[in-house]
Amino acid sequence: MGRSESEVERDEPLTPAGRLFLRPEMDQIIHCAIGCKYPIDVDALRSEIAASVMVKHPRFSSLMVRDRRGREHWRRTTVDVDRHVIAVSDPVGDSAAGDEEAVNDYAADLAVSSPLATDKPLWEFHILRAHDCMLLRIHHALGDGISLMSMFLECCRRADGSDRRPSIGSVGASERTDVGGRRRGWWMVGAAIWWTVVFVVEFVLRTLWVRDQRTTVSGGAGVELWPRKLATAKFQIDDMKTVKKAVSHATINDVLFGVISSGLSRYLDIRSPKALREGLQITGVAMVNLRKQPGLQELSNLMSGNSGIRWGNKFGMLLLPVYYHQGGSDPLQYLKRAKAMIDQKKQSLEAHFSYKIGHFVMSCFGPKVACWLNYRIVCNTTFTISNVIGPKEEITVVGNPITYLRVNNTSLPHAITMHMVSYAGRADLQIMVAKEIIPDPQVLAKCFEEALLEMKEAAVAATKE
Template sequence: MASQGAFSDEPLSPAGRLFIDPKTDVIIHVIASGKSLIDIDFAKSALESSVMVQHPRFHSLLVRDENGLEHWRRTKIDIDQHVIVFNNRLDKSGKFIDDMSQGFNNEDDDGEEAVNQYVADLSVSSPLSTDKPLWEIHVLTAHKCAVFRIHHALGDGFSLMSMLMAGCGKVEDVADHQDAAVPTVAQVKRAESKRGKGRDWFRLLGVISSFFKTIQYTLMFVVEFVLRNLFVCDKKTVISGGDGVELWPRKLATAKFLLEDMREVKKAIPNTTINDVLYAVISSGLSRYLEHRTPNALHDGLRLTGVAMVNLRANPGVQELSEVMKKDSEARWGNKFGAILLPVYYHKAGKDPLVWLKRAKVVVDMKKHSLEAYVTYRFRDLVMNLLGPKYVCLLYYKLLCNTTFTISNFMGPVEKITIAGYPVSSMKFNTSSLPQALSIYMLSYVGRVEMQLLVAKDIIPDPEFLAKCFEDALLEMRMATIGINKA
């Protein structure tokens, strides 16, 4: 039985109320894999004393008062209810094999594919129980991995990444995990202004020009965003989803990249970022896939629209948990993000793969000049306060139905980490299913980027080929960049 004790109930944030609606219910999945077997008893003991379990959100129940309003209520944690252990090996379909010995004595060549399918099944058919705090960890001992399942109402990706990193250590500190240093996370570098004598007039002109660009692009993109919420939708293609597709069976595939390759490609065009390269890879890869599925059926320049979530905190990197947990800290815990629309245009393959990067940079530069993410964040809260969560959920769901895919991208640790003393060799994340047939999730870890592709398998039956389209797109851009450097 839940007990308040000395704590009073805390109301859910507007975004938290959005993510508990049945049509927009979202669970975040983080897959942490390693090379060694997991000691369950040690892992549970470490978890009980971890910063994650100590955080109020992770030992609070979701309750509703007599008026139907949702609140967080403190309760005691029973670790055994949250750590779910599976000893048997998974087959390629994500189902458990009865013979336990197969999980430990044989080389598991299909482990990643099997775990992917297991998580894909969770994304559709396995909601979190409200009888306990909204998180759990599935430990797949035979596959040497753990799947963290955390409800989006507890916090956004940046808050949860802060939580995870604050409870982790570096591999070299594994012998003394409790005192281990918090891992280093890649930070977003901001452009520094260059000052010089006699340049004040030009700087003033630049500020004025930037101000008017911000107004222009903000108005243009916000109007488009509102129209997308109401009735404007993408043309239907073989990768389009729609109303009810969030209930369809899922498949999950992984595309893998090297950050060094992306850094090499971004050198081809001045002032280009890793995000520009990722956007170019997605644009090129989707065009390749569509040409494969429906050759010569689509007109050149056909637009497909993606929805991307943007962190709005003052610190664009992952915050220290000690700052997040301070009551009056500016590094706010919870859900603080806006949404932007990212258009992708279908084009047949040309001679110059770097054309995709040039197009991507133009779009991203315009988005950087706009306040689209901030305005959509405030718009969501305004509708929530005036009309209630029902209408916010309807608008959000309609937006997903009117667009083609979702993108989410995070910078992860730059060095290998341990979780509860367990060395992690691979990290990936995704969420539960959405009405779109394609969702794209990217996380960097120790010089690599793993892109999870969650698809409705009756619409996109071959996500492995789609993953290869993305990998080939980056490879071609890299080869073109090397050719330019040699010339």
């Protein structure tokens, strides 16, 4: 059936990033597990969603349609909330498993070959009543982690009874103040040019043929279709801050990547002892927010054309190398190496280059070529890592206090994908793995937790000296 001219005029084209995430090879759905303190009132939740800003937002109230040339568009529609709220009354997964393991198993099952229906807007809530948990599924074409976290928090309130919206901390930026005169300014410009050239060349080579040496944690083409397992590494933000203070100008992101480096080295020692050479490089793909203002913004700012902040997907990619090292006498060496490498990345324009080149390729050559390039980068590296900052204080949804927020994506060719979200003084790292390659993700999670605690002990000892 043909469409009227008025319908065509109202349709809004998808952004290049949105079109990329709809390709079968890169089809990405974000899963946000929301633990609740009390049993969930499904009817009250439906009413809250129906009255929320979510169903009024253009992305959340539009169908994804294709024109005669196969180009994707958004078309506004009426949201039937009942079709988006899926109540699961019976326990999921192994009956002997605890709530956390059951929810992780449910999310892992959805991570492979479980697309969202295209005859309704691309989001839905799964209510796991037996486990006091909601699983929010949102297609990545609707927005990135910053946009979607802002949307979710607009629907929440603080748990202290003040009926105020949650507040968001900084994203862990360094407190350093740049001093010096014109000489320092020229030096920074020169360093930016140098590191940009170095990292852009490396990025291009990674896209074409350079790849990580294979290890026991390597994925590859087709691995996105393999069954998944999901485990959670739990950190205390205060522990990460203690470690951060041990190294001048370090950030929480530096600490996180130091923990990843140490934890992966520990895990490789368990899986393949004496089979790896010292200093072996394992490369991660990190997603970096490119919006001008740091931190999360209120939804009104994200939707405002005058704020300078655009809704949707605006992030670049960084290639972050991890080097395998056997355990040494100073656990803080992992943080120092991570900080030195990330400082170089910050000086460069690698993330902006990856975003701009992706936009250019999509606009000039179409989603098939852009998808092939992104797929190649993932196949030639070893893991994915992202970090989204959440609310500082405890929050409620429909008056029900939230006990945890955890995020993961649907599967990629990587055998390991990791997503960290902070919430009320804690940080949970969701570790999704291809279970035929990494059958014991709980062991990997333990390696990360022990790495942070060991760094904390070293940091405390250093302050006493």
